[in-house]
Amino acid sequence: LPEQEAFDIEYWLLEEAKLQRMPKPKPLAGRVALVTGGAGGIGRAIAGRLLSEGACVVLADIDEGALEAAKGDFAKGFGADQVRTTRMNVTAEGEVAGSFADAVVEYGGLDILVSNAGIASASPIEDTTLEVWDRNVSILATGYFLVSREAFRLMRRQKLGGSIVFIASKNGLAASAGASAYCTAKAAEIHLARCLALEGAEAGIRVNTVNPDAVLRGSKIWSGEWREQRAASSRIDTSELEEHYRNRSLLKRSVFPEDIAEAVYFLASDLSAKSTGNIINVDAGNQISFTR
Numbered sequence: 001l002p003e004q005e006a007f008d009i010e011y012w013l014l015e016e017a018k019l020q021r022m023p024k025p026k027p028l029a030g031r032v033a034l035v036t037g038g039a040g041g042i043g044r045a046i047a048g049r050l051l052s053e054g055a056c057v058v059l060a061d062i063d064e065g066a067l068e069a070a071k072g073d074f075a076k077g078f079g080a081d082q083v084r085t086t087r088m089n090v091t092a093e094g095e096v097a098g099s100f101a102d103a104v105v106e107y108g109g110l111d112i113l114v115s116n117a118g119i120a121s122a123s124p125i126e127d128t129t130l131e132v133w134d135r136n137v138s139i140l141a142t143g144y145f146l147v148s149r150e151a152f153r154l155m156r157r158q159k160l161g162g163s164i165v166f167i168a169s170k171n172g173l174a175a176s177a178g179a180s181a182y183c184t185a186k187a188a189e190i191h192l193a194r195c196l197a198l199e200g201a202e203a204g205i206r207v208n209t210v211n212p213d214a215v216l217r218g219s220k221i222w223s224g225e226w227r228e229q230r231a232a233s234s235r236i237d238t239s240e241l242e243e244h245y246r247n248r249s250l251l252k253r254s255v256f257p258e259d260i261a262e263a264v265y266f267l268a269s270d271l272s273a274k275s276t277g278n279i280i281n282v283d284a285g286n287q288i289s290f291t292r
């Protein structure tokens with residue numbers, strides 16, 4: 001090579017190496033996310049995943065003690081500026097509006113909503129009281145409506161689009177005997193997400209759903225009576241539940257909170273810029289294995 005040309009190539013290679021070494025901005029840097037039920041098992045994993053990709057995260061939950069604990073843990077890992085908490089009962093219209101307003105004051109806007117707060121109860125239809133029915137419908141279906149409405153109002157005003165992710169359930173698609181209130185409310189969430197995907201498309205607001213199968217580890221739902229009820233309906237001991245779900249799945253694998261968080265990260269970020277109105281089943285193939 002002529003001397004000048006060799007020099008140019010060497011110079012170019014050095015510049016390229018310098019660029020490679022420069023820290024790259026994280027994919028969610030500058031974005032603000034609000035995670036309902038953010039102090040629970042799946043919500044915490046989701047918050048952690050979004051924080052690790054650079055988002056500022058507002059954890060919203062009705063359980064103030066758990067919120068404080070989660071905030072302390074995340075502040076140690078990511079720094080206190082990246083995480084905020086807000087007490088929010090998703091069924092209380094005024095509290096929902098107040099929590100979203102707080103998030104905007106803290107971080108200047110909202111780009112991502114993960115609607116995840118939930119409960120679960122199981123009982124045969126004859127024993128399902130109106131109170132139990134209403135509790136499932138109000139925390140799940142109505143709660144998802146109230147937080148989405150608030151996010152839509154904000155995101156439309158900002159004119160920057162946004163991503164809304166619902167944590168519904170495998171039970172929103174597949175029926176389950178003895179849990180009709182929960183299953184019906186979860187089905188409503190899934191359909192709400194599809195309606196909102198239509199409404200938000202023009203404004204660049206994407207709405208997608210993640211359907212987990214049983215996630216036993218870390219979940220407060222699974223430490224309560226739901227555990228006993230589900231074991232009884234499968235005629236097994238509670239200690240056998242995890243193995244039972246693993247064996248029932250096509251991939252013979254358990255689903256963990258981190259698996260749900262990974263799907264949420266995909267849907268919250270620009271990786272899924274062309275997806276809306278969709279469902280990701282994180283179920284180790286359970287949906288298919290039911291039909292075999």
Ligand code: NAD
Nearest residue numbers: 037039040041042062089090117118169214215219220221
């Ligand atoms: P979890 O109990 O560990 O977390 C749920 C969180 O929601 C809790 O922190 C709780 O305080 C909060 N919450 C409950 N009611 C609330 C209300 N009215 N307002 C605000 N916050 C409220 O349960 P999880 O397993 O992490 O479940 C999270 C979501 O995932 C739920 O919507 C659940 O239905 C769904 N899901 C869970 C599983 C599973 O097997 N764990 C499977 C499918 C779907």
